[in-house]
Amino acid sequence: MLKGKKILLGVTGSIAAYKIPFLVRLLIKEGAEVQVVMTVNARNFVTPLTLSTLSNRPVHTFPFDENNGSWTSHVDMGAWADVMLIAPATAATLSKMANGHADNLLLTTYLSAKCPLFFAPAMDLDMFNHPTTKQNVEKLQGFGHTLIEPQVGELASGLCGAGRMEEPENIVKLLIKFFSTDQTFAGRKFLITAGPTYEAIDPVRFIGNHSSGHMGFALAQKAAERGAEVTIISGPTHLNIQHPLVERIDVVSAAQMYDACKKIFPGTDVTIMSAAVADFTPEHVGDGKIKKGNRPAALKLMPTTDILFQLGREKSGDQVLVGFALETDNEIENARLKLQNKNLDLIVLNSLKDQGAGFGVATNKVSILDNKGNQFKYGLKPKEEVAEDILDRISGLI
Numbered sequence: 001m002l003k004g005k006k007i008l009l010g011v012t013g014s015i016a017a018y019k020i021p022f023l024v025r026l027l028i029k030e031g032a033e034v035q036v037v038m039t040v041n042a043r044n045f046v047t048p049l050t051l052s053t054l055s056n057r058p059v060h061t062f063p064f065d066e067n068n069g070s071w072t073s074h075v076d077m078g079a080w081a082d083v084m085l086i087a088p089a090t091a092a093t094l095s096k097m098a099n100g101h102a103d104n105l106l107l108t109t110y111l112s113a114k115c116p117l118f119f120a121p122a123m124d125l126d127m128f129n130h131p132t133t134k135q136n137v138e139k140l141q142g143f144g145h146t147l148i149e150p151q152v153g154e155l156a157s158g159l160c161g162a163g164r165m166e167e168p169e170n171i172v173k174l175l176i177k178f179f180s181t182d183q184t185f186a187g188r189k190f191l192i193t194a195g196p197t198y199e200a201i202d203p204v205r206f207i208g209n210h211s212s213g214h215m216g217f218a219l220a221q222k223a224a225e226r227g228a229e230v231t232i233i234s235g236p237t238h239l240n241i242q243h244p245l246v247e248r249i250d251v252v253s254a255a256q257m258y259d260a261c262k263k264i265f266p267g268t269d270v271t272i273m274s275a276a277v278a279d280f281t282p283e284h285v286g287d288g289k290i291k292k293g294n295r296p297a298a299l300k301l302m303p304t305t306d307i308l309f310q311l312g313r314e315k316s317g318d319q320v321l322v323g324f325a326l327e328t329d330n331e332i333e334n335a336r337l338k339l340q341n342k343n344l345d346l347i348v349l350n351s352l353k354d355q356g357a358g359f360g361v362a363t364n365k366v367s368i369l370d371n372k373g374n375q376f377k378y379g380l381k382p383k384e385e386v387a388e389d390i391l392d393r394i395s396g397l398i
């Protein structure tokens with residue numbers, strides 16, 4: 001998510017510096033280039049060796065390196081960066097930044113950098129609440145710099161209050177949001193279901209379907225790339241998803257999927273029900289494996305809850321609800337009926353008739369119907385692109 005982004009990371013002397021190796025690792029994992037500049041005091045909390053190993057670059061502290069007769073150019077570093085992040089930022093460094101007191105390499109670099117700047121304070125609560133610190137923070141915000149609010153919690157002093165540096169994962173999320181060009185869904189909460197459900201017959205057998213989960217996972221990935229905070233509720237699948245804005249809940253049966261959806265749905269802005277939920281489940285689940293000799297005369301099934309229908313009943317005016325329909329006959333009419341009966345804003349119609357579309361393939365061919373009678377037809381394309389088409393339609397609704 002941060003591929004090729006150049007991040008100049010200023011580290012100052014706070015105990016929160018112990019979190020910086022994690023931060024550097026996360027940034028590198030996201031594809032960023034990280035140049036660390038640290039103060040002398042920061043080196044008491046974390047070693048330059050650790051940070052240079054993790055960032056794959058020499059770490060700078062001193063303007064002049066007497067060993068090899070070279071000097072480190074604060075101007076070059078400032079010009080190189082796409083973003084400068086000071087984390088942790090001590091009260092002393094905030095004060096120096098606010099007053100142009102450039103008495104070390106980090107501060108001369110700060111004054112030279114023309115890129116956007118984020119700062120993540122870390123200090124004891126009384127230091128953070130002191131009027132002079134507050135003034136400095138406000139002054140820095142007035143320069144257009146972004147404050148990464150410290151969190152409330154137990155501090156190194158044993159006191160409790162605001163002063164803990166924001167967690168590295170959240171700092172990375174913030175940078176991803178900052179760099180993401182299309183932020184249509186920033187701050188929006190999405191619930192996306194994916195994959196099949198398995199309905200147990202006995203401890204070793206189940207009724208399932210061929211859904212791979214590919215469509216739902218592509219939707220989750222693409223929505224997160226546009227800034228959405230996504231919860232994906234997935235039935236059994238081999239797929240993985242790695243995005244800081246995606247939280248995954250794994251379920252097996254339709255009943256478990258319904259329980260998870262019920263909990264998440266009230267706080268969501270957009271819900272996309274792309275899971276292939278079983279419509280029926282065995283009435284009785286065998287405690288032990290049903291032996292060959294005990295062949296049941298019939299397998300009695302009972303209906304599962306229609307999750308989408310229930311969500312449609314609970315939906316408030318500003319929530320967007322999107323369903324899928326898989327039809328073999330009278331496709332448009334049936335899809336439109338589902339759209340109305342389930343109180344949806346959009347329905348995505350898959351056709352099993354088209355080659356390369358539907359279950360178990362990497363491509364899909366869909367039509368999207370809205371609740372105003374419009375119908376949009378798309379060609380056969382990779383599920384990632386289909387996901388983009390669906391999200392484009394949704395962005396027109398919120």
Ligand code: CTP
Nearest residue numbers: 273275277278304305306307308323324325326
């Ligand atoms: N769905 C659901 N809960 C169920 C069954 C389906 O939430 N128990 C959702 C699916 O995720 C999909 C939509 O309902 O978004 C339509 O699913 P589909 O299988 O096409 O239709 P059904 O409503 O099950 O109706 P039918 O099987 O009669 O076509």
